Amino acid sequence: MPGAHTYIKTPQQGTLLVKKRIPLIITAAALLLFAGLFFFLYRNNDTLRFQKLSEEIFAQSLNQDSLSLHYTLADPSPYLKAPSPATLPAYSRESQKEAAALLENQLLVLQEINPDKLNSHDRYTWSLLTSYLENELAGARCEYYEEPLAPSSGMQSQLPVLLAEYTFRTKSDMEDYLEILESIPAYLESLAVYEKEKANAGLFMTEADAGEIVDQCDAIMAPDLLSAGEHFLQTTFQERLDGLVEDGQLKPEEEEFYISENNRLLTTVVSPAYTALADSIFLLSGSGSHNGGLCELPSGIAYYLYLLRRNTGSSRTPEEIQSLLSDQFQNLYQNLQALVETYREQTGTGTITLEDLPAFPFQNAQEILDDLQNRMQADFPSLAALTDSLPSCRTKSVAESMEDFTSPALYLTPPIDDMDDNVIYVNNSSTSPGLELYTTLAHEGYPGHLYQTVYSQLYENSKTDNPVRSALFYGGFVEGWAYYVENIAYGYASDVLLQNGAPNASSLLTDIACLERNLQVNLYCLLDLSIHYYGASRQDVYRSLAAFGISDQATADAIYDYIRTEPTTYLKYYLGYLEILALRDKATDLWGDDYTPLRFHTFLLQAGPSDFTSLEKKLAETPAVKTTLSYMETEKKLARG
Incomplete structure (x- = not known):
């Protein structure tokens, strides 16, 4: 949730120790035992301090944020000392300053711990935490640069989706949900306060961006759908209540009451809160004049460098990233030209379009997911080695009222202590079949987000009961992995078509589609650097896009404005992907004949979300020979008993 920060509490002072008389005669055995215990406690002091700090960081990451708590933990009781009222984290300038100071304190405490005295797993986590907190502290110094209401990814559009998928495991969950609805006015009002302070600092969004936010707030709550009882926050609420009734946790007459209560809150509390937010943004509209990259702002370069590190996990400089992207762009372009020429020679056609691809044989999303699981078996480790029950997955369509400002698809991560129920949303307005x-x-x-999330978390759970890593964000690893396996899936798609009687040229066409996508995303990454680090203007971007064949001004404006309002977003995907390719090259050199895709993928999944500098160091410590069971091998072993 935007504005949420973590901090630690100092140990309680002045603890009263109750003294008891001890025997005057202490045996030699007792002395040895005492000495051994003293040595053990001394030796493990750093371990205990690290465990305590980790627990504090994790607990504070969920402080006063019931939505994040619910999505992180199915059962908070082992991790949190006492339940707190269900609420959302309201912003205030005072709390932001306090959070920054406490973040600095966290880092100081962490640096006092000697990592050499930790076990290998904790030592790796210590390294991750150190670099993570250092970067977060750098970001905290850039006041008012964060934008929680971005047109494409702001909380005004994310919050309803998170509410719609808020799981009702118990009646108490449902009651907490209704309390969260009650807290939405205070939460949105605090965001309006933040935006006003942002405007006073000269950092408010453009008038066009503000207009988009106002339109979204008006559309999201859709008064006509609310009055008809057809809003997705009404229909999904009733579906979840039905589950509680079926489980015997709720009586039918109670269900009617809670449906009425949900409707009341949506119409008299949540909807007016969205209207109030829209009014606040409308009144501030016009106070922001900056319409360019971050580098044009006083602390813009510092904030961009923070975002690069945070969102990509890469330690490369912007200059190094630009060089890497440029080299990759040239290679992609040359490969694409060669493939296009080969395709034309084979088919005798001058025009190439994906419409020439034969129809896919799958009727729905579940059939596609089943096929993907079958095809990935040889090169990816099996989930069956980590769990007795494989996770379920439901695919849903984004509500029509949300389609215009929701990404093409999204995966909602399950709680770290209950990985069974997974949900993928598909935006039918922007995702074509086939x-x-x-x-x-x-x-x-x-083998993307769902598989990586479940595998990495189950493996982490098997190694430690320390949940602190789930509080850290590594977008470059997570999205880089998903983009990496998406590229692999183009090969799977080619096999699907060929196995269902498609001509050989269809394989070339899927390769062309893959290269075109990579080339396009690479270009957008270069534009991101150009706009936010080098100061490219809108006109500069027009020229770059025109050279790429994008000459329609409305399309060019949409691309420019998306990159302007979502700095480093494309880099999160593509630079993360390139860093994984670089790690793969290093693994190939390091392991030699012992390298296999299965082993490399297992290394990444077991390491879990990390920054790429830490992953490179971890890879260098990996022995040359290691045996890993694939999906297929694990299932055969389990079948043999």
């Missing part, structure tokens, strides 16, 4: 849907579900499901 190849695009196939690769999208590979990105979001198998």
